[in-house]
Amino acid sequence: MITDLVEQPDDYPRVKEFFLARQPILNHHEDVIAYELLFRRARTGPADVVDDLSATASVIAHASELGIGNVIGGSLGFFNVDAAVLDCDFVNFLPSDKVVLEILETVKVTPALVARVAELSEQGFVFALDDVVCQDAALQPLLPFVKIVKIDITGMDKTALSSLASYFKVRKKLLLAEKVETVEQFHACLEIGFDYFQGYYFARPVVLSGKKLAPSQLVILSLMALIDSDADTFDIEQTVKKEASLSMNLLRLANTPGLGVTTRIESLGQALAVLGRRQLKRWLQILMYAEHGKGGHFSSPLLQLATTRGKLLELIAEQLHPGERCMADKAFTVGVMSLMDTLLGQSMEQILVQVPVVDEVRDALLHRKGFYGDLLKLVEYIERLEQTGAMLLPTMNKLDLSIEDLYALQLRAFDWSNSISRGI
Structure with missing residues (x-):
């Protein structure tokens, strides 16, 4: 009993x-x-x-x-x-x-x-x-x-x-x-x-030939490419201003509790300055899903899943490689971008032509290879616990990640994902 x-x-x-x-x-x-x-x-x-x-x-x-x-x-x-x-x-x-x-x-x-x-x-x-x-x-x-x-x-x-x-x-x-x-x-x-x-x-990704992206999605993809090419801040700000809803959402995100900003951000220039390019890129990745949701709310299951994946992968990378900020950023990118083929109705190969990523991230997204590929497989196994639970322990052992650590990081990822929902 x-x-x-x-x-x-x-x-x-x-x-x-x-x-x-x-x-x-x-x-x-x-x-x-x-x-x-x-x-x-x-x-x-x-x-x-x-x-x-x-x-x-x-x-x-x-x-x-x-x-x-x-x-x-x-x-x-x-x-x-x-x-x-x-x-x-x-x-x-x-x-x-x-x-x-x-x-x-x-x-x-x-x-x-x-x-x-x-x-x-x-x-x-x-x-x-x-x-x-x-x-x-x-x-x-x-x-x-x-x-x-x-x-x-x-x-x-x-x-x-x-x-x-x-x-x-x-x-x-x-x-x-x-x-x-x-x-x-x-x-x-x-x-x-x-x-x-x-x-x-x-x-589940469904590739739709000839599907046209929404104007806001095109602007976000353009901004991500600008950041990767180290464009001038003026060019980035002018591109953001082309899409009013994007400007509004960036202001909302800049003021979310999850970002840790203590004073209210009132202008787009302030938002871009406070966010910095690293944060701007990750918020753009999130906004891609928010734009897909009804009225920009967190009701979209893809947004919930993508933000949880991104944060959990980032936290695991930080746990396994403390102080390696670059690795944590790559892990976050892999988690968030792993559902963009579903979101956009395009193959992952097509998306990576529009949004350049480093080889390690590409290998993870396309082939589930390397360290980041193992992280992505881990979260996918967790999501389908009933079908793939037996794969969890071998993958965690390969990563040298304990059950107790995973549990604690999951709670933090869920909490962060929920906090993002209140800022969109």
């Missing part, structure tokens, strides 16, 4: 012995509204569900150490739970208004479970059913206390999916499609009437 583990702290797994991932959950506008938080025990073998639930219980028991606000920002957090986890009093350590408790499909529905779910629901907790694939009569007692139904769409044809969705829709449940891996699947689920979507379809 997990409750027994809590009574034996010496045997109880520490939070930092587990890998942490957050997977974005989107609404029908493709805005990020929540994250599912996944915790997997460090291992090289196949996943063990019991270990994973023990990880979840450990994190809940140490909720203050996790710093849930740092991880999810202003969004909701989804947690996997079973009967043993729900029976533990430390579930109440979680803020009921910030979490959704996912009851796993492996959980046996008993009168005791239903009573506990009803009790927690009365306390304000929101529940979801996880990995639903059919109309299961055994779930009926839980339905009055469940708000969200997560349907695994893997291998399910549209007719069967539509029928299952209708079954829960008439019972006034919100539907979440999980394992959405292609844009076509997203549109099919949208047409059926799903409310939320989980999966990395939004990060």
Whole structure:
């Protein structure tokens, strides 16, 4: 029993012995509204569900150490739970208004479970059913206390999916499609009437021949090229002024808490002076994604993913090579630029013609080679923890990075990414 583990702290797994991932959950506008938080025990073998639930219980028991606000920002957090986890009093350590408790499909529905779910629901907790694939009569007692139904769409044809969705829709449940891996699947689920979507379809590159970039994107690419060619500051400022929205966003970014500026920046010239060319280049990389989002908000999942990748790679490089500012900058560039093929609908080769980068960065972006390529593979493995978790330890061992260090750096990267969202 997990409750027994809590009574034996010496045997109880520490939070930092587990890998942490957050997977974005989107609404029908493709805005990020929540994250599912996944915790997997460090291992090289196949996943063990019991270990994973023990990880979840450990994190809940140490909720203050996790710093849930740092991880999810202003969004909701989804947690996997079973009967043993729900029976533990430390579930109440979680803020009921910030979490959704996912009851796993492996959980046996008993009168005791239903009573506990009803009790927690009365306390304000929101529940979801996880990995639903059919109309299961055994779930009926839980339905009055469940708000969200997560349907695994893997291998399910549209007719069967539509029928299952209708079954829960008439019972006034919100539907979440999980394992959405292609844009076509997203549109099919949208047409059926799903409310939320989980999966990395939004990060899959789709090259569109003849696609024209937005004027603001062209200006940003031009500015990045100017910086790389060491152009005059006057030329850079005049180029920025060609795009009013870019000027406004740069002023906003120059005033973000994440930058550490203590006095308000009022003019474009001040912003450029305060940022400096190194910072200007990284903010331009971020703004490329912000321009893509609705109204420049941080609701874009690509923006969230790119800023998290960039910051985490930078922090890892700083950890492994302290004092090597140039290496940290290259790592940040690799992380942020790794999704630009998806953002722009162009191949990475085409993008690198327009935005010159050093060979090490090019090798990482095109071939996942070298030190920076290993860093990029590491964050990609983390994002798909369920599928690629077994690759994490070998990659970390190659980099000489500990689980504890990775965990701490992730929290800092999530917090920084969330702080950027409030400045855009």
